Amino acid sequence: MRKQTVAALAALATGFFVPVLPAPAQTEAPAAPKIQELAPTAPVQSAPPAPAPQAPTLATPPAHGAAGSLTAPLPEPEPAEKLLRLSLSATLGSTPGHGLALHNGLVWRIYADTPDPSGEIARPVAELADATPTLRLKPGVYMVHAAYGYASAMQRIDLTSDSQVKLAINAGGLKVLGAIGDAPIPTSQMRVSVFVPVGQDLEGRRVVENAPPGVVIRLPEGVYHVVSTYGDSNAVMRSDLKVEPGKITEATLHHRAATVTLKLVQAPGGEAFAGTAFSVLTPGGDVIREEIGAFPSLVLAEGDYVVIARYDGKVHTREFKVESGANRDVEVLVSQ
Numbered sequence: 001m002r003k004q005t006v007a008a009l010a011a012l013a014t015g016f017f018v019p020v021l022p023a024p025a026q027t028e029a030p031a032a033p034k035i036q037e038l039a040p041t042a043p044v045q046s047a048p049p050a051p052a053p054q055a056p057t058l059a060t061p062p063a064h065g066a067a068g069s070l071t072a073p074l075p076e077p078e079p080a081e082k083l084l085r086l087s088l089s090a091t092l093g094s095t096p097g098h099g100l101a102l103h104n105g106l107v108w109r110i111y112a113d114t115p116d117p118s119g120e121i122a123r124p125v126a127e128l129a130d131a132t133p134t135l136r137l138k139p140g141v142y143m144v145h146a147a148y149g150y151a152s153a154m155q156r157i158d159l160t161s162d163s164q165v166k167l168a169i170n171a172g173g174l175k176v177l178g179a180i181g182d183a184p185i186p187t188s189q190m191r192v193s194v195f196v197p198v199g200q201d202l203e204g205r206r207v208v209e210n211a212p213p214g215v216v217i218r219l220p221e222g223v224y225h226v227v228s229t230y231g232d233s234n235a236v237m238r239s240d241l242k243v244e245p246g247k248i249t250e251a252t253l254h255h256r257a258a259t260v261t262l263k264l265v266q267a268p269g270g271e272a273f274a275g276t277a278f279s280v281l282t283p284g285g286d287v288i289r290e291e292i293g294a295f296p297s298l299v300l301a302e303g304d305y306v307v308i309a310r311y312d313g314k315v316h317t318r319e320f321k322v323e324s325g326a327n328r329d330v331e332v333l334v335s336q
Helices: 002-014
Strands: 084-092 106-112 126-128 134-137 140-148 151-159 163-169 171-180 190-198 201-211 217-220 222-230 235-243 248-254 257-265 276-281 287-293 297-301 303-311 314-322 328-333
Touching: 084 106, 084 140, 084 151, 126 134, 140 163, 151 163, 151 217, 171 190, 171 222, 171 235, 190 217, 201 217, 201 222, 217 222, 222 248, 235 248, 235 297, 257 276, 257 303, 257 314, 287 297, 297 303, 303 328, 314 328
Parallel strands: 084 163, 171 248, 257 328
Antiparallel strands: 084 134, 106 126, 106 140, 140 151, 171 217, 190 201, 190 222, 222 235, 257 297, 276 287, 276 303, 303 314
16 A cells, blocks of 8 residues: 555656556466556646846945935035235334335234144244245234344234234444454454453353354344454454344444464574474463464464463563564574
8 A cells, every 4th residue: 555655646746646556466377457548638837947046236326316216315515714915024223114114124923823732833824034924824813023133013813804013123234344453354364252241240141152254143122242352362452332123223343463473493584393393471470372383374463472382392481572463483492
């Protein structure tokens, strides 16, 4: 019975039904099988295969501003911040816009009026060397600084529209020259230093060092102590000079000095010994200058001196006098 059931299921799978007859007894001869033809049945339709799963895809968003869009419209770009015009100028004096207009020598620096979060010195947002510059800045609060040599002025501005700033620099100029009698001192041989007196100390604070003569030194209004040095030794002149706003103070400092040339010779007018070491002293023994050579030259202030010449292990001396404007040779004779 089990075999018949298996055969029937196989016939259903192929679409045909084949009857299974019982097996005859072994004692009887096998009879010819009778095949019963059946009308073919419709084949069994198998269910269509399920579609393979697809990877999820992102839906393309609708165009910006399209109807039915679920996304908010993108914001329009903000317009660039408007820049404002700032014009700068300065004059010499105490009242802005009055006095001598400055057309050169100015340096402008613009600082943002906000503290630096790192604590470092704020850097200027703009720096210009023009006398009357015009620049464009964002609206805000700024510090405008103008430097004129050693003088300066500053003003705080709130820039909300195109503006013009005029600063008054309370300063003047100082021009120092040098001379020996009526003869001007060459600029290469003279230097000028300027000091601000502090209390009783005339050289309390130095503001200018080793400036050449004839150059206009721009300084704030006030009284200054000026030191002029002629040469590299002790020919020095001092003077107190006043600087007034809007004016140039000119002064000629007359030195009382001369140039001397030192020589060690065997006889007057003889040839100088090369490699001689010279020392120039005051009568009190203070060393003024030391030189090595055959005939070194130096500028000395008017007065009395002693020269010591050392050569070949021997020492030779001579006293001499310097008179203002009388340049001369000073010969030291080799002692026997």
